[in-house]
Amino acid sequence: MTVRQLAEAIEVNPKTVERWITQGKVPYRRHQYATASVLNVEVTTLWEDDSRAVDSATDLCKAEILTAYPHRHVVPADLWRQMCERAMRQIDILVYAGIGLAEDPRFLSVLKAKSRNVDIRVLMGDPECEAVVRRGIDEGHRIMDGKIRNALVNYRPLFTSHPEIAFRLHDTVLYNSVYRADDEMLVNTHVYGIGAYLAPVLHLRRLPGGGLFSTFANSVQQTWEGARSVTEHDITGA
Numbered sequence: 082m083t084v085r086q087l088a089e090a091i092e093v094n095p096k097t098v099e100r101w102i103t104q105g106k107v108p109y110r111r112h113q114y115a116t117a118s119v120l121n122v123e124v125t126t127l128w129e130d131d132s133r134a135v136d137s138a139t140d141l142c143k144a145e146i147l148t149a150y151p152h153r154h155v156v157p158a159d160l161w162r163q164m165c166e167r168a169m170r171q172i173d174i175l176v177y178a179g180i181g182l183a184e185d186p187r188f189l190s191v192l193k194a195k196s197r198n199v200d201i202r203v204l205m206g207d208p209e210c211e212a213v214v215r216r217g218i219d220e221g222h223r224i225m226d227g228k229i230r231n232a233l234v235n236y237r238p239l240f241t242s243h244p245e246i247a248f249r250l251h252d253t254v255l256y257n258s259v260y261r262a263d264d265e266m267l268v269n270t271h272v273y274g275i276g277a278y279l280a281p282v283l284h285l286r287r288l289p290g291g292g293l294f295s296t297f298a299n300s301v302q303q304t305w306e307g308a309r310s311v312t313e314h315d316i317t318g319a
Contacts, residue, residue, distance in 0.1 A: 082120070091115040114144035118288045145293040148284040153269050156282050161260060161267065165191045168199050168262035175251075175259040175301045177206035177216055177225055183232035193243055201246045203236070204301070204308055205229055208315060210252035220276050226318075233316045240311070249308035250315060259297050268297055 088095040100106040206213040208226035217225030258269040264287035287294040
């Protein structure tokens with residue numbers, strides 16, 4: 082990897098990277114973790130003699146956060162799709178309805194294209210479970226079950242044409258909606274009394290030794306293991 086390539090990957094000036102190499106300058110902690118992630122090594126492999134490189138759970142947690150958005154509606158509209166386009170191994174979506182994605186034909190096209198060589202799992206809320214009913218009441222619209230069924234109708238063509246895309250329904254109290262593409266993740270927090278589109282979103286990346294990304298990834302896995310398959314009744318309500 083060239084100096085310029087590394088600088089672009091971690092979003093710093095190439096001259097900054099040159100000073101690390103030629104002058105022995107020590108990067109800020111966040112740049113240490115970012116560099117280690119890009120090069121797929123531990124931080125102490127690169128700066129083992131620097132006391133600031135000693136693992137710090139708090140600093141590493143901060144380094145896993147690429148961006149924090151105050152509301153979901155200010156997240157760049159294409160980011161969700163672009164993350165999935167970059168995925169090479171795994172795409173996970175954990176939501177109640179996620180109607181915005183289900184209504185986006187470009188996003189559906191990405192899922193179709195990626196399904197050939199990427200493991201895709203879509204977890205949505207069981208439209209008849211207590212947690213979904215409660216969430217609709219908390220958000221003030223009482224139609225969360227209808228949103229889920231609308232999303233399922235949009236996903237229906239994928240059920241038969243792309244059976245390798247796995248869909249399941251969960252009945253958990255969902256504290257966060259999670260959108261994962263390999264080592265990138267968007268976490269939409271759920272806040273009592275407001276819709277998810279008004280709640281904050283964290284854009285995360287997995288770093289060696291980090292725990293924040295893994296915490297949410299483990300939550301997705303546990304929810305998946307307790308979820309069930311989609312039926313025609315779930316889509317039509319009949």
